[in-house]
Amino acid sequence: xxxxxxxxxxxxxxxxxxxxxxxxxxxxxxxxxxxxxxxxxxxxxxxxxxxxxxxxxxxxxxxxxxxxxxxxxxxxxxxxxxxxxxxxxxxxxxxxxxxxxxxxxxxxxxxxxxxxxxxxxxxxxxxxxxxxxxxxxxxxxxxxxxxxxxxxxxxxxxxxxxxxxxxxxxxxxxxxxxxxxxxxxxxxxxxxxxxxxxxxxxxxxxxxxxxxxxxxxxxxxxxxxxxxxxxxxxxxxxxxxxxxxxxxxxxxxxxxxxxxxxxxxxxxxxxxxxxxxxxxxxxxxxxxxxxxxxxxxxxxxx
Amino acid sequence: xxxxxxxxxxxxxxxxxxxxxxxxxxxxxxxxxxxxxxxxxxxxxxxxxxxxxxxxxxxxxxxxxxxxxxxxxxxxxxxxxxxxxxxxxxxxxxxxxxxxxxxxxxxxxxxxx
Numbered sequence: 001x002x003x004x005x006x007x008x009x010x011x012x013x014x015x016x017x018x019x020x021x022x023x024x025x026x027x028x029x030x031x032x033x034x035x036x037x038x039x040x041x042x043x044x045x046x047x048x049x050x051x052x053x054x055x056x057x058x059x060x061x062x063x064x065x066x067x068x069x070x071x072x073x074x075x076x077x078x079x080x081x082x083x084x085x086x087x088x089x090x091x092x093x094x095x096x097x098x099x100x101x102x103x104x105x106x107x108x109x110x111x112x113x114x115x116x117x118x119x120x121x122x123x124x125x126x127x128x129x130x131x132x133x134x135x136x137x138x139x140x141x142x143x144x145x146x147x148x149x150x151x152x153x154x155x156x157x158x159x160x161x162x163x164x165x166x167x168x169x170x171x172x173x174x175x176x177x178x179x180x181x182x183x184x185x186x187x188x189x190x191x192x193x194x195x196x197x198x199x200x201x202x203x204x205x206x207x208x209x210x211x212x213x214x215x216x217x218x219x220x221x222x223x224x225x226x227x228x229x230x231x232x233x234x235x236x237x238x239x240x241x242x243x244x245x246x247x248x249x250x251x252x253x254x255x256x257x258x259x260x261x262x263x264x265x266x267x268x269x270x271x272x273x274x275x276x277x278x279x280x281x282x283x284x285x286x287x288x289x290x291x292x293x294x295x296x297x298x299x300x301x302x
Numbered sequence: 303x304x305x306x307x308x309x310x311x312x313x314x315x316x317x318x319x320x321x322x323x324x325x326x327x328x329x330x331x332x333x334x335x336x337x338x339x340x341x342x343x344x345x346x347x348x349x350x351x352x353x354x355x356x357x358x359x360x361x362x363x364x365x366x367x368x369x370x371x372x373x374x375x376x377x378x379x380x381x382x383x384x385x386x387x388x389x390x391x392x393x394x395x396x397x398x399x400x401x402x403x404x405x406x407x408x409x410x411x412x413x414x415x
Contacts, residue, residue, distance in 0.1 A: 148321055
């Protein structure tokens with residue numbers, strides 16, 4: 001009885017907040033140190049770059065107060081680095097809450113930053129970037145320098161986004177990190193569900209569970225519906241290889257593998273962010289930090 | 303106040319490498335998009351004045367380390383343009399915004415199923 005009441009208080013949607021310093025990287029006072037702060041609707045990301053090379057980053061949940069979230073996540077990125085905010089030569093704010101980043105020298109749209117960041121993480125072969133954020137999905141086409149060529153900024157609602165996944169994690173009592181893997185544990189793809197709206201999907205999912213569908217089957221049906229929506233967005237801006245996925249849902253293997261099946265292309269391999277790779281969730285902040293470097297250098301030129 | 307950027311890039315890009323922004327969505331009933339070619343758009347604002355629904359505005363975007371003022375669909379309207387834009391009969395492709403644009407930067411895609 002006690003055990004079950006403890007279990008019900010577990011927050012299954014809660015994903016991991018962490019900070020990272022790239023191993024073996026050092027900074028001196030002569031280096032050009034810049035930062036990008038990406039305040040998303042669900043997660044805040046900050047990246048520190050030394051001479052345009054990733055040095056450290058942090059990921060936290062965005063609170064109800066954007067300026068405070070920006071400050072908190074930048075503190076995370078600076079933790080144990082010996083750096084202070086005053087050491088940062090230029091700070092670019094981006095994301096949903098970019099106008100609310102008080103320490104930023106400039107705000108840039110997340111579209112430009114994600115294309116630049118994806119170009120930094122995966123290299124110049126990236127042409128299509130799908131950013132699956134907390135509340136929206138963006139399909140971006142870029143050229144070999146990471147410059148945006150075409151983008152589709154917004155779909156109709158939060159369906160098929162990170163927030164939708166959090167709702168399912170809570171409903172089915174499955175930790176959010178495991179959702180993708182579990183959604184793949186079906187022998188065949190279930191029939192598509194009619195509705196992807198987060199608000200209605202919950203009701204529909206309950207109905208399916210009552211009809212005897214397994215959790216795996218329900219998750220498979222919804223993950224597929226979300227992947228179909230994302231694939232439609234990509235087709236609208238035009239798919240060109242190489243394709244990469246950024247944002248929180250890039251870590252959802254169920255989404256990634258289904259998009260690959262629907263579009264018939266493989267995404268570039270995910271960096272091993274748990275060890276020493278760059279985290280695709282921080283792509284926007286990396287891009288912002290790169291722009292910060294370029295803007296600082298531009299301002300220095302007579 | 304920033305001036306609209308009228309400077310052309312040194313190396314003109316191929317036709318498919320200009321920046322196109324798409325606003326809108328496709329749902330069960332069809333496809334509804336306003337697309338703005340931000341390379342052609344010079345930020346004159348004529349479309350913004352012509353739009354009877356006030357669905358357009360000028361916005362600063364960031365291209366090639368420069369700020370550029372271009373037309374865009376307002377945040378509020380992006381998710382409901384099917385309804386907002388329908389009085390202008392977008393399926394005719396001759397909406398007030400498209401006609402107002404001298405540089406032919408605005409287009410609409412309206413496909414009802």
